[in-house]
Amino acid sequence: MYDVVVVGCGPVGATTAALLARHRALSVAVVERELEVNTQPRAGAVDADGLRIWADAGLSDELLDHPLPLAVHLSTLEERDGGDRRVRPRLTLPSATSDHGFPTVSFFYQPAVESGLRAVLEARENVDLVLGSEVLDVRASSGDASLIEVVRTAVDGPEQVIMTARYVVVADGGSSTARGALGIGLSGMSWAEERWLVADLVDVPESVRRGAGELDALNRGFHFLCAPSRPGVHLPLPFDHIRAEFALNAGEIEAFRAGELDFLRGALSERGLDFGSAQELETCVVRSAVYTYHARTADRFTALGGRVALVGDAAHMLPPFGGQGLVSGLRDAACVASKIWLALAHHGSPEIVAQYEAERRPHVWAAMWYARIMSAAVATSWRAFVALRNMVLAGLNAAPEWVVRKLRFVPRVGLAVGDTVPVFDAQSSWSSDVAGFAVTRVCQQSVRS
Ligand SMILES: Cc1cc2nc3c(=O)[nH]c(=O)nc-3n(C[C@H](O)[C@H](O)[C@H](O)COP(=O)(O)OP(=O)(O)OC[C@H]3O[C@@H](n4cnc5c(N)ncnc54)[C@H](O)[C@@H]3O)c2cc1C
Secondary structure, three states: OEEEEEEOOOHHHHHHHHHHHOOOOOOEEEEEOOOOOOOOOOOOEEEHHHHHHHHHHOOOHHHHOOOEEOOEEEEEEEEOOOOOEEEEEEEEEOOOEOOOOOEOEEEOOHHHHHHHHHHHHHOOOOEEEEEOOOEEEEEEOOOOOOOEEEEEEOOOOOOEEEEEEEEEEEOOOOOOHHHHHOOOOEEEEEOOOOEEEEEEEEOOOHHHHHOOOHHHHOOOOEEEEOOOOOOEEEEEEOOOEEEEEEEEOOOHHHHHHHOHHHHHHHHHHOOOOOOOOHHHHHOOEEEEEEEOOEEEEEOOOEEHHHOEEEOHHHOEEOOHHHOOHHHHHHHHHHHHHHHHHHHHHOOOOOHHHHOHHHHHHHHHHHHHHHHHHHHHHHHOOOHHHHHHHHHHHHHHHHOOHHHHHHOOOOOOEEOOOOOOOOEEOOOOOHHHHHHHHHHHHHHHHHHHO
């Protein structure tokens, strides 16, 4: 029997297990379906909270120092005489140093961090890492109501294995099998009609990069490309990678499917990255795939009286525009790991863990709204809204730098006197009043009422 079984060893499951495993008295098992870490970069941005949590989890300094702290630009694409396009940053948000010493935003390479987290787990004697085994069911033990059973496939054969644990953390991603087995629904919306092409490139030749002009030169920063004809995202990732995301217009999904490389080559050339041929591009493509985005949360974040907690994408799926998808999962990991430790080490009740939902759901909701507002601001083609957005961006860009540095849209979490669970630290900065405060208050009211 284990103190804790973690289902799924993606970035959130691995972080939760590493945080728990710092307490040598706890026995932890992690069950992961795949043998190797996912080699495709998905999350690209991490904020200071995420880096602080990874530092607590024991990620090496080398990996913590690796993310690139970059400015975020909200940019438009403008036609110049002669037809070529120019990227015009309308608002630049510099990456600053946060109160706890990490950059407020930086860009990382997910496979490297996932490998680093696995190395942390492998080095812990109190962790069993079970790779190549799929979890099929999570249920209350029939013999002892205080125990949970995790049913999984054997690593080397067709038979099923049952593990028992005092607590189970479900971190098996957006299409979570465990969440389904627990009968927990996933509510919200998906943008089924809006499709995005996401491409990761590596070692793009200097001759091709030069054509990207400001897109490549502007500190190699992160750009939201607010172009009504084709909204998108463009950013560098460590190890000489480039992430390019393009909104697909009506009918383009068919064109993409008919010839992925030719379509991608055309889309990249709209940004000045001109590959001579599809073959030349092919050598640089790590992946190109079409995604739809979701804004969904699990109907409950805990189950079986607080003995089971859902974290990461298993609990919530956020649109990627706020860079909050993974980071929200890392905040879950920190919250759940500390509560499970409290419950186990101090003979507390699982109700401590059940409070996790009250603590995390309002914040996830605020992050979700922020991501949705960013999606609308970047992807809108509605002229009145485009004009309004550009005015707001111009106003903010003209403001003194200290004003822009103070902007914070995703509220902090903090404790105030008299609070039983941490709440948003909404008064700590005037900039919270700009967006975070309003969103925060609405979310807190909605969740509590
Ligand atoms: C294109 C794209 C761009 C993104 N950009 C950002 C960004 O910039 N910033 C950000 O914060 N987030 C971003 N995200 C979101 C981010 O990648 C996810 O939030 C994050 O990977 C979720 O981590 P997770 O550990 O919860 O789930 P996952 O990464 O999905 O990991 C789940 C793990 O569970 C395993 N598993 C699944 N089922 C089972 C089972 N039955 N038994 C055992 N194991 C199982 C899987 O193999 C996997 O290893 C992006 C996502 C995408 C797709």
